[in-house]
Amino acid sequence: MSSPAPNIAVIGAGPAGLMAAEVLAGGGTAVTVYDAMPSVARKFLMAGRGGLNLTHSEQLPLFLSRYRDAASWLAPAIQAFSPQQLRDWCEALGEPTFTGSSGRVFPVAMKASPLLRAWLRRLDAQGVRVELRHRWTGWDDRGHLTFETPNGPHTVAADATVLALGGASWPRLGSDGGWVPILAAKGVAIAALRPANCGFTVAWSDTFRDRFEGRPLKSIALSFGDRSVRGEAVVTRDGIEGGAVYALSAELREAVAVHGEAVLHVALRPDVEAADLTKKLSAPRGKQSLSNVLRKALQLSPVAIGLLQEVAKSHSLSLSSLPPERLAALINAAPVRLTGATGLVRAISTAGGIAREELDENFMLWRLPGVFAAGEMLDWEAPTGGYLLQASFATGAAAGRGVMRWLASNHKHAVIPGRP
Structure with a gap:
């Protein structure tokens, strides 16, 4: 009799969380994505209102330099899910891309909503579940994840967890930095969240x-x-x-x-x-x-x-x-x-977050085995121009692959997936 598929919780339904979920579902795990908001990827949709700038077409060495001090440790994730691979991924979802005169890359439809709809259909076909209005509040004394929901407190026992809760810019869209005291209480070092790409x-x-x-x-x-x-x-x-x-x-x-x-x-x-x-x-x-x-x-x-x-x-x-x-x-x-x-309320993105030294090469938190982190909640910043979304997608994919490797090393019968 085969063992049940590992149960993975992804907390945060933005680009990093959804990409982690796709990688994990492709690896044969049972994935549930939790988000505090009534709908998914609200900031992603907001970013696409003026034309969704997914990534940039410049050569990879120059592209990586845009991440400045974080370039060296983000490089493996971005090389593994590069700007060209992101474009290929969009194409496979039926949303081709084009390069603008500035070198920025956009979907032909320009908007985020068609791409998100196609992506959610794929995730649904992979068996990914989405639980909305679930605000993560930490862990209980058994190590189970705890959530506040409209129906009261809820706990989840997960074999591994991916945190993709974003930074703290545009908090009304869902990323409000509420995770900071939860992780700080566990001893995780966090660089202060500051406005980036701001006025x-x-x-x-x-x-x-x-x-x-x-x-x-x-x-x-x-x-x-x-x-x-x-x-x-x-x-x-x-x-x-x-x-x-x-x-x-x-x-x-x-x-x-x-x-x-x-x-x-x-x-x-x-x-x-x-x-x-x-x-x-x-x-x-x-x-x-x-x-x-x-x-x-x-x-x-x-x-x-x-x-x-x-x-x-x-x-x-x-x-x-x-x-x-x-x-x-x-x-x-x-x-x-x-x-x-100007404050985080109006900033496009966030500087600061989980310190690099808190993560291993698989984006797992050293202090919290089985807990991985991705996206804007990590301590990196980049200019606008496609670099923000690219790193969010890439670190989400990297965290998903990291979970699969960790499960395999712990003999939980998971198969390491290929790239998305």
Whole structure:
């Protein structure tokens, strides 16, 4: 008589958890996915509203460098489930992908919902069960998993557990960091959760805030320290956010934490040399106002001109009184003082999490044999551009394979699966 299939609990129904479940079901285990929310993958669906950026097409060495200090220990997982393999996986679900002009990879449908529906159908066909409105609260004195549900407390005896509970950004979508005290009580070292790919606060004047809130600064370059990035930013009521800001957010966040502020330099016409700007600004104005010159001769938008005026005012300068050379320099290095990072509630992703040294090569927690972790709850961060989802998928697959190896080594009659 054959032994019953091992019973595996996956806690968290985002990309990392669902990928772990797929690997585990493919290996012949009985898998149940638990999630506190009324539906699965809410943040994944939110990420796809503006076009689901799954991964990036750049060469793998450059791709891995985007994970910075975490690159070395994430590399095996991403190499085992690479950007190309992620694209092949989507194709197998009937959702082909394409590479955009920036090198980012999207499903042809652009949205997350068709891909998620196809994925859930596959998981259902594999026998994966999903239990919603189950908020994990830890373990009881027998080592069983405990949950709060609408029907009261519930316990589960699992042969192994994969934790894929996310970070703490956009908590209303389900990832609220509630797992931190549970694991900390078990002695697991956890780096403080901090906002990543976030905006920053700026003490705008009421005039600038009221006029330009929500307006984009397009085709700009942002610089901080020795890094400079091209892209766009958006003026918010309390500060500044957007893709170019997010690309520098790790450095800016740390500078604010240490010094209480950071000065971000904004180049409003990064493709025009200082000498050319100076020449245009030196031409006779006639009866034109400076604002008209900036708009017509330099093609600056109203919000860009407003930003120059705001910066000048904060430094007690008069733009119209500045020599052309100084004004040209200000246009391509306008200093904006950042006073803080926006909180986790609005951050795209989370820095911090379970420390690398707490995990073995199979993503199992040393202190908690049979408990594995994946996704954004681990201590890594990456910029937007497909790197966040890629690492979530890849570490989920790696944790699933790790469970299978651990079960096999403990003679629980599991078969190590192939890659998804």
